[in-house]
Amino acid sequence: MIGSLQRLVESFDRFSETATRFGAQRIGRRSALSALGTAIAGGAILPMLPFDRSGGAAQAASTRDAGDETCEYWRYCALDGFLCTCCGGSLASCPPGSEASKVTWVGTCQSPADNKAYLISYNDCCGQVSCGNCLCNYNLKERPGYRMGVHNDINWCMANSRGLYHCTVAAVIGTG
Incomplete structure (x- = not known):
């Protein structure tokens, strides 16, 4: 059981490393920072938007x-x-x-x-x-x-x- 768990962890580590290297080779720092900045700015604006408290139910x-x-x-x-x-x-x-x-x-x-x-x-x-x-x-x-x-x-x-x-x-x- 411990051996299979260890192989699973090693597989996950290899997958994470491969995905990280792939992303680093394909995506530049500027575009990554730009995407991160857009996500942060969008997240800051979201709470300011009005929202409907009616619960979607039209109640007379x-x-x-x-x-x-x-x-x-x-x-x-x-x-x-x-x-x-x-x-x-x-x-x-x-x-x-x-x-x-x-x-x-x-x-x-x-x-x-x-x-x-x-x-x-x-x-x-x-x-x-x-x-x-x-x-x-x-x-x-x-x-x-x-x-x-x-x-x-x-x-x-x-x-x-x-x-x-x-x-x-x-x-x-x-x-x-």
């Missing part, structure tokens, strides 16, 4: 978690994500240990109390893993995702240094 407002009545709150008419009120935060402030996204999306929601339309700023709270509580996907009057500022299926934490999505707050910023 009626498919929200039936037991979670907090999704019905009027401010959440365009919210897609975990409610910060269920994750240690409030309606307008992020939970401890997370920070508000530097970019946001907006929606206009109508309050049933005074029948006025309010401009709501939805801020993702960033820097911690997803809280996983109170998922709401309320897409009232949602438009296709070609206009980033009004689309809720994007990870808005992309502009923060700690790009992990945690939860979402809904702050009233004006009346309509």
Whole structure:
């Protein structure tokens, strides 16, 4: 058994040496450094790209978690994500240990109390893993995702240094 293992290791060593020599003879240092630089630069840009948090499933407002009545709150008419009120935060402030996204999306929601339309700023709270509580996907009057500022299926934490999505707050910023 030990002899066959030793032959296998020697075969792997010969293969590795042959492949390395072949590569060194065919590929110059400049082209290898160029390929390495391209891979590093491409890898640095990748985390800055927005990505879809919807999971590829088009969910209508009626498919929200039936037991979670907090999704019905009027401010959440365009919210897609975990409610910060269920994750240690409030309606307008992020939970401890997370920070508000530097970019946001907006929606206009109508309050049933005074029948006025309010401009709501939805801020993702960033820097911690997803809280996983109170998922709401309320897409009232949602438009296709070609206009980033009004689309809720994007990870808005992309502009923060700690790009992990945690939860979402809904702050009233004006009346309509």
